[in-house]
Amino acid sequence: MAEERIIERLRKGEKIKCPVCNKDYFDVRGEHISTSNYFHCSNPDCRGYVHESNIIDIE
Numbered sequence: 746m747a748e749e750r751i752i753e754r755l756r757k758g759e760k761i762k763c764p765v766c767n768k769d770y771f772d773v774r775g776e777h778i779s780t781s782n783y784f785h786c787s788n789p790d791c792r793g794y795v796h797e798s799n800i801i802d803i804e
Contacts, residue, residue: 753799755784765793 755761756779760770769788775781786793 750783751795752784754783757787763788763791764792766791771795 751761755771755773758773758778760773762770763786766786766788769786769791771784771793772787776797782797782799784795
């Protein structure tokens with residue numbers, strides 16, 4: 746079984762420590778976290794984030 750992607754774990758509400766500052770966790774508060782594609786570190790001085798971009802093919 747492949748390890749779950751970080752973005753999927755965050756969508757489930759799991760607390761994951763920010764690898765940029767190693768102090769705080771990604772912010773998983775909000776009413777639409779299950780469909781969110783952007784999570785930022787809860788430390789206001791840190792610029793850590795996780796982002797998922799969707800690829801759209803237009804033919």
